[in-house]
Amino acid sequence: MxxxxxxxxxWVQASLKGLIAIGLIIPIAGACSLxxxxxxxxxxxxxxxxxxxxxxxxxxxxxxxILQRLGVFHLMADGAKFVFKEDxxxxxxxxxxxxxxxxxxxxxxxxxxxxxxxGAYFDAATETLKPLILADVDVGILAVFAIGxxxxxxxILAGWASNSKYPFLGGVRASAQLISYELSMTLSVIPxxxxxxxxxxxxxxxxxxxxxxxxxxxFWGGMWFVFLMPLCAFVFLVSLFAETNRQPFDMPESExxxxxxxxxxxxxxxxxxxxxxxxxxxxxxxxxxxxxxLGGWNPLPWVPLEPLIAGLPVWLxxxxxASVFLGKTFFFIFLFMWVRWTLPRFRYDQVMKLGWQxxxxxxxxxxxxxxxxIALIERA
Amino acid sequence: xxxxxxxxxxxxxxxxxxxxxxxxxxxxxFKKMVKPNETLxxxxxxxxxxxxxxxxxxxxKDPNGREKxxxxxxxxxxxxxxxxxxxxxxxxxDDPTAHVEKAPQEFDIDMLRCIYCGLCQEVCPExxxxxxxxxxxxxxxxxxxxxxxxxxxxxxxxxxxxxxKWDKKKAAEEAGNGGH
Numbered sequence: 026m027x028x029x030x031x032x033x034x035x036w037v038q039a040s041l042k043g044l045i046a047i048g049l050i051i052p053i054a055g056a057c058s059l060x061x062x063x064x065x066x067x068x069x070x071x072x073x074x075x076x077x078x079x080x081x082x083x084x085x086x087x088x089x090x091i092l093q094r095l096g097v098f099h100l101m102a103d104g105a106k107f108v109f110k111e112d113x114x115x116x117x118x119x120x121x122x123x124x125x126x127x128x129x130x131x132x133x134x135x136x137x138x139x140x141x142x143x144g145a146y147f148d149a150a151t152e153t154l155k156p157l158i159l160a161d162v163d164v165g166i167l168a169v170f171a172i173g174x175x176x177x178x179x180x181i182l183a184g185w186a187s188n189s190k191y192p193f194l195g196g197v198r199a200s201a202q203l204i205s206y207e208l209s210m211t212l213s214v215i216p217x218x219x220x221x222x223x224x225x226x227x228x229x230x231x232x233x234x235x236x237x238x239x240x241x242x243x244f245w246g247g248m249w250f251v252f253l254m255p256l257c258a259f260v261f262l263v264s265l266f267a268e269t270n271r272q273p274f275d276m277p278e279s280e281x282x283x284x285x286x287x288x289x290x291x292x293x294x295x296x297x298x299x300x301x302x303x304x305x306x307x308x309x310x311x312x313x314x315x316x317x318x319l320g321g322w323n324p325l326p327w328v329p330l331e332p333l334i335a336g337l338p339v340w341l342x343x344x345x346x347a348s349v350f351l352g353k354t355f356f357f358i359f360l361f362m363w364v365r366w367t368l369p370r371f372r373y374d375q376v377m378k379l380g381w382q383x384x385x386x387x388x389x390x391x392x393x394x395x396x397x398x399i400a401l402i403e404r405a
Numbered sequence: 406x407x408x409x410x411x412x413x414x415x416x417x418x419x420x421x422x423x424x425x426x427x428x429x430x431x432x433x434x435f436k437k438m439v440k441p442n443e444t445l446x447x448x449x450x451x452x453x454x455x456x457x458x459x460x461x462x463x464x465x466k467d468p469n470g471r472e473k474x475x476x477x478x479x480x481x482x483x484x485x486x487x488x489x490x491x492x493x494x495x496x497x498x499d500d501p502t503a504h505v506e507k508a509p510q511e512f513d514i515d516m517l518r519c520i521y522c523g524l525c526q527e528v529c530p531e532x533x534x535x536x537x538x539x540x541x542x543x544x545x546x547x548x549x550x551x552x553x554x555x556x557x558x559x560x561x562x563x564x565x566x567x568x569x570k571w572d573k574k575k576a577a578e579e580a581g582n583g584g585h
Contacts, residue, residue: 068434070443367434368427 042159046138054304059100061362068366074099110293115187118290122186127291127298130179133172134305140168141312142233144347145322147334154240154331156233157343165231166218169313170211173268176306177203180287183299187290195286198276198373202267205380206274210264212388213257216395217250217317224403232313236321240329247327251318254395258318260388265314267380269307272365276373311357312350319353322346454538459523461539462514463561464554465532467569471502472558473533476509480525480534488518489525504575512554516542531570535561 030038059074066073074096083089083098092098114120142156162168177200184196221238222228239249251258267274278286285291288299315321322330330349334342371379419425445452454460466472476493494510496503525534539560544550552560 064438067438067442070437070440072442072444072446363431363434363438364427367430 039159043139046143046159047135050135050138050305050308051301053308054301055100055104057304057307057358058103058300059096060358061365062099063096064359064362065366068363077102104297107294107297112294113292115189115290117188119186119188122182123290124295126179126183126186127295127302128179129182130176130302131298131305133175133179134302134309136172137169137309140165140232141309142236142316142321143312144343144350145233145236145330146339146343146346147331147337149339154237156236157347158233161231161233163229163231165229165233166214166235166313166317167230169232169309170207173306173309174203174207176302179299179302183291184287187287189290191284192287192289195276195278195283195289198283199270199287202270202274202276202376202380205377206264206267206384209260209380209384209388210268212385212392213260213264214317215392216254216257216399219396219399220250220253232316232321236316236323239320240323240331242329244327247323247329249318249320249323249326252326254318254391256387256391257395258314260384260391261314261317263384265310266361266364267376269310269361270303271307271361273368273371274376275370276376279370281370307358307361308354311354311361314357315350315353322350324349454540458538458540459521459526459536461516461542461552461560462519462521462523462525462534462536462557463539464512464557465535465561465564466558467566468563469572470563471505471571472508473531473566474509474512475505475507475531475533476512477507477530479528479530483524483528485522485524486518486520488515488520489513490515502571504578505571509554512557514552514557516550516552517547532564532566535564537561 030041033041063073072094075094077096077098078084078089078093079098079101083093114123139159140162142158142161144157145154146157147153148155180199180203181196184192184194184199187193217235218230221235235250239247241247245253266272270276270278276286278288280286283289288296291299320326324330324333330346334345337345464472464474476491478491478493481489481491490511490513491509492511493507496505496508521536523536526536537560542550
């Protein structure tokens with residue numbers, strides 16, 4: 026099996042890996058939509074979707090009723106509905122850009138997976154930990170930011186191509202919001218990379234290197250960056266909420282004042298692409314947060330993964346690493362939903378004020394503080 | 406002065422960062438999330454009906470199995486939406502309750518008209534019509550939504566009787582001191 030895989034041309038290998046990653050992220054995004062409905066229901070004291078039952082799977086004893094209570098068949102029904110609904114295009118839209126916008130939303134969200142490691146395995150040949158990643162490139166976080174921020178174009182395109190009032194306002198708000206929070210977000214990760222790139226070895230922006238530097242021996246080495254740089258983590262998290270358009274920052278689609286925001290004129294499958302892209306963005310954002318600040322695949326602070334899986338078979342070690350990482354990521358997705366059903370939405374001017382007058386100065390002060398601190402520590 | 410000026414304290418630093426308030430909110434929602442649901446899953450779980458509930462009007466029998474309605478038609482006349490239609494009839498002479506004289510031959514309540522006001526129950530001199538605890542009824546046609554006499558007795562069943570008015574009347578008549 027492995028020999029067959031290794032004998033394939035490199036581009037076939039790469040596309041297979043990419044398809045597997047996409048095949049993983051789209052079901053996660055779908056499951057997120059169900060989780061959102063269930064969590065909102067539980068918080069509001071409701072049981073949530075639990076009525077639909079499919080023939081076959083739904084009538085298996087014990088398992089069927091459990092799946093039904095969890096609303097799994099509602100998820101399937103939703104998916105089927107989106108695929109089979111009539112494709113309605115309003116007459117007043119700019120057709121080319123109207124169709125382009127959902128693609129521009131989905132493609133960057135999926136592209137960022139390429140540089141995000143989602144686990145690690147122990148390579149017996151070199152006796153080192155290797156990342157489970159599509160492409161371990163040195164640009165790492167820079168690529169995530171560069172590609173991830175392209176998704177703002179989809180909101181602008183959707184808002185503009187819809188040629189109607191509310192989508193346009195949604196698109197304008199989205200672009201202003203995303204651009205303002207991107208600044209603080211980028212600034213908040215600089216101290217992490219200043220700390221990771223100690224003078225000496227070749228500098229890197231790879232996310233794998235960030236996790237590696239959180240799995241060193243010793244008190245400082247094994248410390249997750251969330252303890253070392255809590256303010257960075259806080260600014261990053263707040264910006265992440267704004268970047269993924271989640272409550273309390275969901276200005277682009279604030280349904281109370283903008284109908285549906287930028288996707289008001291979208292329906293059926295095109296709308297579901299926006300939806301999947303939003304959840305994929307959220308999943309990857311959470312993943313990046315876990316890698317940067319919560320030790321990636323290390324199960325606990327000061328407990329690195331490497332010695333735990335060194336003796337195990339490669340596939341089992343890889344599975345453990347990936348599960349730890351995905352577990353933390355899922356917790357963050359849960360946090361996103363938990364916050365959404367807790368907080369009311371900010372007013373638009375409050376969002377802008379928070380971004381430019383609070384978060385950005387904090388992020389800048391933070392960079393200066395850590396730059397000086399790290400310089401002093403490394404000089405000593 | 407009918408109003409009072411409330412002094413507003415300036416927000417503390419912690420409050421201005423929103424963070425303690427947000428954490429408090431998250432705590433509240435988390436508690437709500439792990440608590441059992443408030444929702445009653447309706448068709449499987451039914452609500453408990455409080456006493457005095459005004460559900461679908463029904464006709465009842467007394468514990469001896471006598472139909473209590475004497476077709477006086479007061480309910481028909483009082484019914485604000487004119488939902489009740491009664492066709493009075495005689496009780497045959499060989500019946501043990503022949504002294505009651507009258508009973509409805511037909512008794513229809515159109516549930517598409519009924520407004521569940523309970524005036525029929527209030528006006529009934531025989532305590533024969535009761536709004537009981539059936540609250541949900543449905544049908545595919547207008548005809549199905551008209552409860553006839555058999556349906557009304559089926560829904561109503563038997564209710565306890567405090568008076569046994571007609572039995573006492575009969576006993577008094579037999580003892581020789583009856584009559585109006």
